[in-house]
Amino acid sequence: MIKEPEKQENQKQERNSQKQNGEKQNCQKQENKNEENQKDERIGNHKILDPWKNAFNGIIYATTTQSNIKKQLIIAVIVVIISLFFNLNRAEFLCFLFTIVLIIFAEMVNTAIETVVDLYIDVYHPKAKIAKDVAAGGVVITTINALIVAYFLFFDKIADIGLNFIKNVTSTPSHLAFAVITITAIAILAVIAYAKSNKHKGLNQKFVPSGYTTISFAANTIIWLLTDNFVILILSLISSIFVAEGRIEAKEHKLSEIIFSAAFGTLMVLALYGIAF
DSSP states (O other), X not given: OOOHHXXXXXXXXXXXXXXXXXXXXHHHHHHHHHHHHHHHHHHSOOSTTHHHHHHHHHHHHHHHHOHHHHHHHHHHHHHHHHHGGGTOOHHHHXXXXXXXXXXXXXXXXXXXXHHHHHHHXXXXXXXXXXXXXXXXXXXXXXXXXXXXXXXXXXHHHHHTTTTHHHHHHHTOHHHHXXXXXXXXXXXXXXXXXXXXXGGGHXXXXXXXXXXXXXXXXXXXXXXXXXXXXXXXXXXXXXXXXXXXXXXXXXXXXXXXXXXXXXXXXXXXXXXXXXXXO
């Protein structure tokens, strides 16, 4: 039989234990509340520029992680360059540009929906499949719409273009210069991406071209082709050399990489102008 003092002592210990458990629960609740507040601070927009920053972060994420968006952006650049040769009026060009933007927008919405579905669903679920399929269907619809718009915009022009296409290019030096610079930029970016890819680690360690030097010498070559002013020719060449020298002094590239880049930009312009003329 438990004596009265021992019984009181046990009750006292139980009360202390309950009190400690209550304090622990209160501390845990407070910590959970603080974590929720921190999450709210991370999610919410507290500054005027926060929505813009978050939007740009979303664009950067989509363009750097989604292969479909990368391909669509490359195709969009190529198609926009080609459209410059067709003398589209303002309304036609706006319709064409809106169609391209609509495809990229649909692909970004598709990416967002897939990300949210994957966040909440770890196993196969019919409704998750429906959500992804519908989002992908939206991309397909915008692509079909783009094909229809392209047909009505370019069919008549392509049908009648013939040799007038070459004449239009060669009779517009500034237009041709823009197209040549754009193609050269895409080409050197492809070479740099090839050199830096994980599949070619040995090449990455030994040789990576300079995009700045390539574009600089490509522009210099175009100036040489379009002007007879000796002073302009010399100034253009000096500017290109300064750009190349700056890349070496910054220790971004080796001399061999700079020489290759300068030759690449020059030869690309000469080859494209040779094809055009």
